[in-house]
Amino acid sequence: MATIFIDNVPYHVQDGQNLLSACLSLGFNIPYFCWHPAMHAVGACRMCAVKQFRDESDTRGSIVMSCMTPASDGTRVSIDDDDIREFRAAVIEFLMLNHPHDCPVCDEGGECHLQDMTVLSGHVYRRNRFKKRTYINQNLGPFINHEMNRCIQCYRCVRFYRDYAGGRDFNVFGVHDRIYFGRCSDGTLENEFSGNLVEVCPTGVFTDKTLRKQYTRKWDLQTAPSVCPHCGLGCNTIVGERYGSVRRILNRYNHELNGYFLCDRGRFGYEFVNCDRRIRQLLVKDKSGDSEAFLQPIEKQQALHSLSEIFRSGAPVIGLGSPRASLEANFSLRSLVGPENFYIGISDPEFQMISRIIEVLRNGPAHSPSLREVEQSDAVLILGEDVTNTAPRLALSLRQSVRQKPMEMVDRLKVPRWLDGSVRQIVQENKGPLYIFSPVATRLDDVATKTLQLAPDDIARIGFQIAHEIDPEAPPVSDLTANFRGLAANIAETLKQASVPLVVSGTGCGSIHVINAAANVTRALRSKGKRAGLSYTVPECNSLGLGLIGGGNISDCFQRIMSCSVNTFIVLENDLYRRAEVQITDQILNNCKRLIVIDHIMSRTAEKADIMLPSGTFAETTGSFVNSEGRCQRQFRVIPPTGEIQEAHQWIFDIMTSLQWDTLRHFSDIESIGELLAAEFPVFKPLPEVAPRSSFREFGQKIPRQSHRYSGRTSMLANITVNEPKPPDDPESPLSFSMEGYQGIPPASLIQRFWAPGWNSSQSVNKFQSEINGPLIGGDPGQRLIEPSASGKWSYFTDIPEPYKPQDDLWLMIPKFHVFGSEELSSLGPAISERIPKPYVGINPKDAESLGKQEGEKVAVAGENFSISVPVRIIKSLPRGIMALPVGLFTLDGFTFPQWVRIVRD
Amino acid sequence: MFSLLKGMWIVLKHTIRKRETVLYPEEKPIRSPRWRGRIILSRDPDGWERCVACYLCAAACPVDCISLQATQDEHGRRYPEFFRINFSRCIFCGFCEEACPTYAIQLTNDFEMGEYSRHNFIYEKEHLLISGPGKYPDYNFYRVAGISIAGKGKGESENEKPPEDVHSLMP
Ligand code: SF4
Ligand code: SF4
Numbered sequence A: 001m002a003t004i005f006i007d008n009v010p011y012h013v014q015d016g017q018n019l020l021s022a023c024l025s026l027g028f029n030i031p032y033f034c035w036h037p038a039m040h041a042v043g044a045c046r047m048c049a050v051k052q053f054r055d056e057s058d059t060r061g062s063i064v065m066s067c068m069t070p071a072s073d074g075t076r077v078s079i080d081d082d083d084i085r086e087f088r089a090a091v092i093e094f095l096m097l098n099h100p101h102d103c104p105v106c107d108e109g110g111e112c113h114l115q116d117m118t119v120l121s122g123h124v125y126r127r128n129r130f131k132k133r134t135y136i137n138q139n140l141g142p143f144i145n146h147e148m149n150r151c152i153q154c155y156r157c158v159r160f161y162r163d164y165a166g167g168r169d170f171n172v173f174g175v176h177d178r179i180y181f182g183r184c185s186d187g188t189l190e191n192e193f194s195g196n197l198v199e200v201c202p203t204g205v206f207t208d209k210t211l212r213k214q215y216t217r218k219w220d221l222q223t224a225p226s227v228c229p230h231c232g233l234g235c236n237t238i239v240g241e242r243y244g245s246v247r248r249i250l251n252r253y254n255h256e257l258n259g260y261f262l263c264d265r266g267r268f269g270y271e272f273v274n275c276d277r278r279i280r281q282l283l284v285k286d287k288s289g290d291s292e293a294f295l296q297p298i299e300k301q302q303a304l305h306s307l308s309e310i311f312r313s314g315a316p317v318i319g320l321g322s323p324r325a326s327l328e329a330n331f332s333l334r335s336l337v338g339p340e341n342f343y344i345g346i347s348d349p350e351f352q353m354i355s356r357i358i359e360v361l362r363n364g365p366a367h368s369p370s371l372r373e374v375e376q377s378d379a380v381l382i383l384g385e386d387v388t389n390t391a392p393r394l395a396l397s398l399r400q401s402v403r404q405k406p407m408e409m410v411d412r413l414k415v416p417r418w419l420d421g422s423v424r425q426i427v428q429e430n431k432g433p434l435y436i437f438s439p440v441a442t443r444l445d446d447v448a449t450k451t452l453q454l455a456p457d458d459i460a461r462i463g464f465q466i467a468h469e470i471d472p473e474a475p476p477v478s479d480l481t482a483n484f485r486g487l488a489a490n491i492a493e494t495l496k497q498a499s500v501p502l503v504v505s506g507t508g509c510g511s512i513h514v515i516n517a518a519a520n521v522t523r524a525l526r527s528k529g530k531r532a533g534l535s536y537t538v539p540e541c542n543s544l545g546l547g548l549i550g551g552g553n554i555s556d557c558f559q560r561i562m563s564c565s566v567n568t569f570i571v572l573e574n575d576l577y578r579r580a581e582v583q584i585t586d587q588i589l590n591n592c593k594r595l596i597v598i599d600h601i602m603s604r605t606a607e608k609a610d611i612m613l614p615s616g617t618f619a620e621t622t623g624s625f626v627n628s629e630g631r632c633q634r635q636f637r638v639i640p641p642t643g644e645i646q647e648a649h650q651w652i653f654d655i656m657t658s659l660q661w662d663t664l665r666h667f668s669d670i671e672s673i674g675e676l677l678a679a680e681f682p683v684f685k686p687l688p689e690v691a692p693r694s695s696f697r698e699f700g701q702k703i704p705r706q707s708h709r710y711s712g713r714t715s716m717l718a719n720i721t722v723n724e725p726k727p728p729d730d731p732e733s734p735l736s737f738s739m740e741g742y743q744g745i746p747p748a749s750l751i752q753r754f755w756a757p758g759w760n761s762s763q764s765v766n767k768f769q770s771e772i773n774g775p776l777i778g779g780d781p782g783q784r785l786i787e788p789s790a791s792g793k794w795s796y797f798t799d800i801p802e803p804y805k806p807q808d809d810l811w812l813m814i815p816k817f818h819v820f821g822s823e824e825l826s827s828l829g830p831a832i833s834e835r836i837p838k839p840y841v842g843i844n845p846k847d848a849e850s851l852g853k854q855e856g857e858k859v860a861v862a863g864e865n866f867s868i869s870v871p872v873r874i875i876k877s878l879p880r881g882i883m884a885l886p887v888g889l890f891t892l893d894g895f896t897f898p899q900w901v902r903i904v905r906d
Numbered sequence B: 001m002f003s004l005l006k007g008m009w010i011v012l013k014h015t016i017r018k019r020e021t022v023l024y025p026e027e028k029p030i031r032s033p034r035w036r037g038r039i040i041l042s043r044d045p046d047g048w049e050r051c052v053a054c055y056l057c058a059a060a061c062p063v064d065c066i067s068l069q070a071t072q073d074e075h076g077r078r079y080p081e082f083f084r085i086n087f088s089r090c091i092f093c094g095f096c097e098e099a100c101p102t103y104a105i106q107l108t109n110d111f112e113m114g115e116y117s118r119h120n121f122i123y124e125k126e127h128l129l130i131s132g133p134g135k136y137p138d139y140n141f142y143r144v145a146g147i148s149i150a151g152k153g154k155g156e157s158e159n160e161k162p163p164e165d166v167h168s169l170m171p
C-alpha cells in the first residue's frame, strides 16, 4: 500500500501502479487515450496530465503524464488545477484539429471515448480555420470498417494488433503528421482478434461492419449479459438487440476469463440468430397423402396434444442431449424421458475424452486455470492442440504467457511492468518457454520455443516421457529415439524450473492418449511440488456440463433405434449429421418411428423431424453453461419472447404439463430446474447461486435491459398498434425488458452494459471494477464447479500407445479445426462465412508427390462409412501418412476421428 | 364600493375592446415562423434526403415518439429505412429539431392535425418527407462531413486537404 495525496487529500492505493490507474481506481475522472488497462502506458497522447508537487512546501509543481508516473508513497498531485485544465484543453484541441465533421454518421457516436474525453476536457468550439488532413480508407474485410480521417494517432490499435495479438498484416505507416494505421494494401485483417480494434480504438476509425448493416446506437440497444456459445471457453459477452434482431456482441469484462478481449468468432458469430435458417414456427410433417412429406405449421395446443398421446401410448421415448443446450434444457429432457433413456449427444470417442477430462480434473492434483492464470504461467507445454482454432481466446492468453519469464529482466532493472515502451525495449525478442506439439503447424508457433508436428500417438508418447523425466515414478516410454528422449528431458527441466508451469491439451486431435499424457505431466509436476496448471479445451459451450450430467453412449442410442424398440426419439438442439457419418445417420433417422426435434436452426436433422419445436438461440434463452475450466455461468435472454419461439426447457415443460405430471412446478423455470439439478448431482450444488435469483431486486427494482435513454418507446410498435402494449415480463431473471429499474451498477453477473455518467464508451468498465484490472465490483461472474479434491486418489496413466507408423495404403485421418468454419452456429452468419475456407484434404508435400497430385486436384477418400472427393491442400508441416480433414467445412460431416482411410487411386 | 365600481368599469371597457379570438376555421390565426407545429423531414439543396439516420432526434425526444432504422444506399449515404413519428404522443417541444445535426427534421406552422382515430397520428416517412429544404435553404451535411459518398471523394469536402500519400517519406 502506498499513500498518495490528491489535491492534498491522502489516499491509500495499491503499490506498483501508475498514477493514472491509481486515480481511476479511486473513481476520479482523468482523461486518457493511449493508456489501455491491458496494454499499459506509452505516454503518447499527453491527455492524462496532472500536476506533481515535490513536497508540501512546493506550490508551483510541474506537469507530468499520470500514466508515466508511478504512484509511489508520498506522491503529491493535483488533478484539477487551472494549469492542468488549460493544458488538457490545449491537447484535446490539437488532437481535434483534423477531426472530420462526422459524428452523426459515425458508428462510434454515442459510445465514443473521444467524444467523452473532449467533453471532459472542456473543448467546445473549433477555432482552427485551416484545412483538415484526409486519408483514403481501406477495405479490411467483412468484420471491420475503416475511416482513417477520425484517427487521433494514439497508437492503441497497432499496440494491440501487433504487440498484444501478434498480428503481422497491420501497421503504422507514413511520417510527420501523416501517420496512417492500416494494412500495406487493402485486404482482410487476418488476425483472429481483429474485432477487438472496435473497442480498443478510442475513436470511430475501426467500427463493427456487421453492426453497420443494421446500425443502432448504443443507447437504443436492449442489452443483456450473455456467454459466448461458439467454443468451450464461454467468454462473457454483452448482446445487443433492437426490433427483435441481434445487432452486435461486445466484450463483457470478466477478470478471470476473457478480460478485455474476445475472438472474432465470438464477436461476429452472432449473425446466425438473424439468418433465414432459423426456425420460428411450430412445424409438423404432413403425412396425409403419399406424396413427399413436408413440414408445415400447426397450432401449439394440437401439437402438444399429439405429443402427450405419444407419451401415453406407453412405448419408450428416448432423448438425445446437446453440448450446445443449457444445463437446464438437458436436465429437463433427461427428466422427461427418464435417465435410462437419456443419451449424450456427442460421438462416442468425444464422450470418452470429455469423461476422461472430467475425471482428471476431479482427481487432480492439478487445477484447471482460468485465462488470467494462463496469462501468468511462465512455462507452457501444448500437447496436440491447435489452440487458436479450437479455443481462440485461450491462444491470446498463451501469447501473453511467453512474456512472463522475460519480466524477470524488467524487474531486475527496476523498471515498472506497466511502462510498456521500456518493457518492450528490455524484453526485445526474448520469450518465455512455450513448447507446442501438434499434428500441424499452429498460429502460436511464432512465439514458441520449439514446435514439432507429430501424429497424435507420438505426441502422447513425448508427453508420457516428459512426465517420466520429471518424476521417475511416471511410466517411461521405452522405445523412444534418443533425440526425443533428449527433447523430453529438456522440456522436463524447463517445466521443473518454472514457478507456475502449464500444460494445455484437449479434444482437438481426437486422442485420449494425449489427454492422458497431459494429465501425467501435470501430475508429475505436482508431485514435485510445482503449482502446475492443466488446461483442457473442449469443443462446445456446454460439453463439460453435458458430460457432468452424463447419459448413455450415442452408439447405444443408435442401437436401440435400429432394433426398433423405440417409439419416439427426441433430439435436443443437435444435428446428428455432425455426430456420425451420413450413411449411419440416414439409417438411424429413417428407422426411427417418430422424430421430434427441439432446435432453433433448420439443420439436416431438423428437416427430417416429424414434429419440430422452435427453441431459442443464446439470445432468446436464459440458462447455465459449464466452460472448459469447469466454471458455471448464466446467460440471460435479450430478445423478448416472440411468436412461437420458446426456450427449450419451456417446450419440455409444456410437454410435461400436457402429461399432467404432479412434480410439475419443479420444471417451470430455470431456477427450479437448477434446484433439482443441485439436489441430484452434488457437483451442481453452486448452480442456484451462479447468478442472483429472479427475486433479486436492487433498491426494490429489477435491472433494466434498456438504457435510460432508450428511444422510440411510444413509436416502435405504433405501426402495429397505437395502444403501446405492456413490456413482456421476465419471471425467470432479475432483468426486465424495460427502461425502468435500477440504472446503477448491478451485481457482476447481471452487468448488461458498461456505462457511467460521462463515460459512454466501453472504457467505462473502469467504473465497474473494484480496481483497474481487478475483479468486477462484488466478484466476477461464474462459479467453479470442479476443483481437484484434496484427498483425490490419482495415479499415472500407464496406457502408452505404440509409435505411429505410416502405412502403405492407409492414411491416418485427423481433424483440422478452423476458427471460422469448424463451429456449427457461427458458420451460418454472412460475415463469418466469408472467412470460411473451401473444403480440402491436407497432406504432406512428399505424399502429394507420391500420389501424383498437385494442390487443388481432387482425390477420392474412403473411410469405413464414407467416401468423398475433395481437392488436395499441401500442408508442409503435416507428418507423412497423415491426412488432415477440416472439421465442419463439409455439407455432410460427422467423421469419426482419428481413423484409417484409403485414397482411391484413379 | 370603489373597488366594485372599478371592476365594473374594467368589464365594460372590455366589451368594446378589439377581439383577440378569430373566426377559426374561416379565418386562420397568424403564426410566427418559429411556431412549433407538425413535423416534417426536409431535403438538402441537391434534393437528397437530409436525414442521415443519426438517431439524435429520437434520443432527444422526451416522449420517445420517434423511431427509425438506419440503412445505407449504394452511394454510401446513410438514410432512414423507416422513420416514424407518433403524433398522438408528440408534445411539439421542438427538441428533435434542436438536436438534429443536419436540419433534416423541422417543425412547421401547421397545427391542424385533428383526427378521429389515433391510428391516423402515426406518420411514416412518406408522410413526413417534403420536397424542399424547409426553413434552412443552404445547409448540406455531406459537404462538410469527412466521409465520402458517390460524387464526393476524400478531401473534397469543405475545408479539406487532398488525401495524404502515406507512402511518401518527404517531411
Ligand atoms: S470518432 Fe467520435 S468524435 Fe469522431 S466522428 Fe466518430 S463519434 Fe464523432
Ligand atoms: S486508429 Fe484508433 S487506435 Fe489507432 S491510432 Fe488512430 S485513434 Fe488510435
Ligand code: SF4
Binding pocket: A228, A229, A230, A231, A232, A233, A234, A235, A258, A262, A263, A264, A265, A266, A267, A391, A392, A393, A394
Ligand atoms: S474464444 Fe470461444 S468463447 Fe471466447 S469469444 Fe471466441 S468463440 Fe467465444
Ligand code: SF4
Binding pocket: A104, B050, B051, B052, B053, B054, B055, B056, B057, B058, B068, B096, B099, B100, B101, B102, B103, B104, B105
Ligand atoms: S436528428 Fe436529424 S439526421 Fe438525425 S435521425 Fe433525426 S432527423 Fe435524421
Ligand code: FES
Binding pocket: A031, A032, A033, A034, A035, A042, A043, A044, A045, A046, A047, A048, A049, A065, A066, A067, A068
Ligand atoms: S494516457 Fe497518458 S499520455 Fe496518453
